[in-house]
Amino acid sequence: DTEVTQTPKHLVMGMTNKKSLKCEQHMGHRAMYWYKQKAKKPPELMFVYSYEKLSINESVPSRFSPECPNSSLLNLHLHALQPEDSALYLCASSQERGPHGYTFGSGTRLTVV
Amino acid sequence: AQSVTQPDIHITVSEGASLELRCNYSYGATPYLFWYVQSPGQGLQLLLKYFSGDTLVQGIKGFEAEFKRSQSSFNLRKPSVHWSDAAEYFCAVVDWYNNNDMRFGAGTRLTVKP
Numbered sequence: 001d002t003e004v005t006q007t008p009k010h011l012v013m014g015m016t017n018k019k020s021l022k023c024e025q026h027m028g029h030r031a032m033y034w035y036k037q038k039a040k041k042p043p044e045l046m047f048v049y050s051y052e053k054l055s056i057n058e059s060v061p062s063r064f065s066p067e068c069p070n071s072s073l074l075n076l077h078l079h080a081l082q083p084e085d086s087a088l089y090l091c092a093s094s095q096e097r098g099p100h101g102y103t104f105g106s107g108t109r110l111t112v113v
Numbered sequence: 114a115q116s117v118t119q120p121d122i123h124i125t126v127s128e129g130a131s132l133e134l135r136c137n138y139s140y141g142a143t144p145y146l147f148w149y150v151q152s153p154g155q156g157l158q159l160l161l162k163y164f165s166g167d168t169l170v171q172g173i174k175g176f177e178a179e180f181k182r183s184q185s186s187f188n189l190r191k192p193s194v195h196w197s198d199a200a201e202y203f204c205a206v207v208d209w210y211n212n213n214d215m216r217f218g219a220g221t222r223l224t225v226k227p
Contacts, residue, residue, distance in 0.1 A: 045214055056214060092215075098209050099164050100207075101147060102215055104158070106156040
């Protein structure tokens with residue numbers, strides 16, 4: 001299995017909702033990442049997990065809450081989002097942090113209404 | 114400031130023509146370099162990567178890239194473009210020496226004319 005699987009593919013949520021994005025990989029990778037990508041822009045790093053511990057939080061608002069329950073799973077919990085949070089959320093994994101290519105999932109297209 | 118730059122926002126080439134997409138970086142030490150491709154609404158697919166060694170790197174889908182230290186560049190090339198190559202292309206770096214994770218250039222959108 002050489003894939004990163006993200007669910008759901010599309011999500012529409014209201015500003016008062018709580019929802020979660022899920023990311024899964026079975027490549028034995030020990031680093032996992034969340035990126036946010038707005039239309040016609042490059043991906044921007046949000047969070048980095050290394051060996052299931054949060055290594056990097058790129059000053060992301062607390063309405064985004066990451067969780068890494070085990071080495072294969074990465075979640076992003078969403079609460080009280082704003083319309084400007086609408087974007088493609090990409091999950092990626094790599095063998096470890098450092099000189100390795102990242103494998104990206106297909107993303108979750110999030111719309112906040 | 115540390116940065117990765119893709120000077121061309123949009124490039125149009127005819128099918129069958131050659132392609133070169135530019136990428137320049139500005140880091141104290143040479144970062145690890147990558148090219149990714151993204152079709153509309155999709156995730157990113159790794160085309161190729163450079164860590165060290167041979168400066169001409171072969172990738173998937175007939176792409177290659179050349180690392181030039183003197184020019185701080187890592188340009189992507191393809192000798193003959195196919196209509197299916199139309200997509201967004203991102204140059205990315207991992208500045209591991211400063212413990213930084215993958216960062217992306219602004220991207221170049223490729224349009225292929227019939």
